[in-house]
Amino acid sequence: MRFTFTCHATDGHARTGVLSTPRGDIRTPAFMPVGTAATVKAMSIDQVKSTGADILLGNTYHLMLRPGGERLARLGGLHHFMGWDKPILTDSGGFQVWSLAGLRKMTEAGVEFRSHIDGSRHMLTPERSIELQADLIGSDIIMQLDECTTFGSSHEEALVSLELSARWGERSKVAFGGTRATQALFGIVQGSVFPDLRKRSADALKSIGFDGYAIGGLAVGEGHQLMCQTLDVTVPELPMDRPRYLMGVGKPIDLVEAVHRGVDMFDCVLPTRAGRHGQAWTWDGPINIRNARFAEDPDPIDPTSTCPASSRPSKAYLHHLFKAEEILGQTLLSWHNLGFYQDLMAAMRAAIAKGQFQDLRARLRQRWG
Numbered sequence: 001m002r003f004t005f006t007c008h009a010t011d012g013h014a015r016t017g018v019l020s021t022p023r024g025d026i027r028t029p030a031f032m033p034v035g036t037a038a039t040v041k042a043m044s045i046d047q048v049k050s051t052g053a054d055i056l057l058g059n060t061y062h063l064m065l066r067p068g069g070e071r072l073a074r075l076g077g078l079h080h081f082m083g084w085d086k087p088i089l090t091d092s093g094g095f096q097v098w099s100l101a102g103l104r105k106m107t108e109a110g111v112e113f114r115s116h117i118d119g120s121r122h123m124l125t126p127e128r129s130i131e132l133q134a135d136l137i138g139s140d141i142i143m144q145l146d147e148c149t150t151f152g153s154s155h156e157e158a159l160v161s162l163e164l165s166a167r168w169g170e171r172s173k174v175a176f177g178g179t180r181a182t183q184a185l186f187g188i189v190q191g192s193v194f195p196d197l198r199k200r201s202a203d204a205l206k207s208i209g210f211d212g213y214a215i216g217g218l219a220v221g222e223g224h225q226l227m228c229q230t231l232d233v234t235v236p237e238l239p240m241d242r243p244r245y246l247m248g249v250g251k252p253i254d255l256v257e258a259v260h261r262g263v264d265m266f267d268c269v270l271p272t273r274a275g276r277h278g279q280a281w282t283w284d285g286p287i288n289i290r291n292a293r294f295a296e297d298p299d300p301i302d303p304t305s306t307c308p309a310s311s312r313p314s315k316a317y318l319h320h321l322f323k324a325e326e327i328l329g330q331t332l333l334s335w336h337n338l339g340f341y342q343d344l345m346a347a348m349r350a351a352i353a354k355g356q357f358q359d360l361r362a363r364l365r366q367r368w369g
């Protein structure tokens, strides 16, 4: 059975539904924990599962360098390797080449770079990225290779960049082989913050035809307002019957505002990265557990939560773990934050289903400011 995306309810532009895949259903709006190098940092796969995540992210750039695509295939692919039997979405690697690799050379063919790990030379083309994701890593949802247009690019630079990504999108689809029974290919819309270029990019990708459409080139320094304004002009250009994935987003308020505008899928390193640094998200906003005011706070972060990391350890204990630089502190706060993000998505799905999303949105905007 192929991928089917079904909307169960809408509330304004917000919608809730299910993306059914051969490896399991993804309830949307969905938050996808980031498992860049075959692990959601500091967490066991059972802890990740316990938060309610339906799908994880992997990253082609990291995995092609270590353990290597061919080695991963010899070991049975990413699902078997990391013990996750639900869906996995992999990013195509272009973004990380620009944010991590050294000595990059960009050509029409693809991007040549040196590994940030050992300086070895690599070439990433649309065709190689598809081979890595679909055949070697074995991911369920595959992203085209694209160029993430840097924020602050001129209109002309953004146009050149989106046209390259569109040509790479065409080549990605050809390499993917049109459509596949058990895997899906998503295109990535660029165009920076220019409404006309966002439409142009969306039109180009729709004419190629993808199983889903990611909105790239955001959460790259443009700020919340400009991200929302860009979503206002981009989401309406995307097909209603296909999932929309906003890459790299975001803070809880970003998720609420993007769901309000019709986005279905999200990924962000924030809940795990901020968790490792002592920041815990709560319904009343973020707290930093290292703050002295928690040194003798006997209460857990959220006694009503189903997540053990939220309902059991006292804030004093978590404070102690961070002060003592104990690894367990990083695990517990990452676990708590992912649980919070999943609870936020579940609350939004339920509110949309009941036609009460605007009430929830108003309450959260008032609390989170």
Ligand SMILES: CNc1nc2c(CC[C@H]3O[C@@H](OC)[C@H](OC)[C@@H]3O)c3nc(N)[nH]c(=O)c3cc2[nH]1
Residues within 6 Å of the ligand: 034, 035, 036, 057, 058, 059, 091, 092, 093, 094, 095, 143, 146, 147, 148, 149, 188, 215, 216, 217, 218, 219, 220, 247, 248, 249, 267, 269
């Ligand atoms: C943070 N803001 C942001 N991230 C972004 C990512 C990476 C997300 C990926 O990067 C890794 O985390 C840093 C994760 O890899 C598993 C994630 O999937 C993007 N990826 C592509 N292909 N194209 C984009 O236009 C793009 C834009 C982004 N904006």
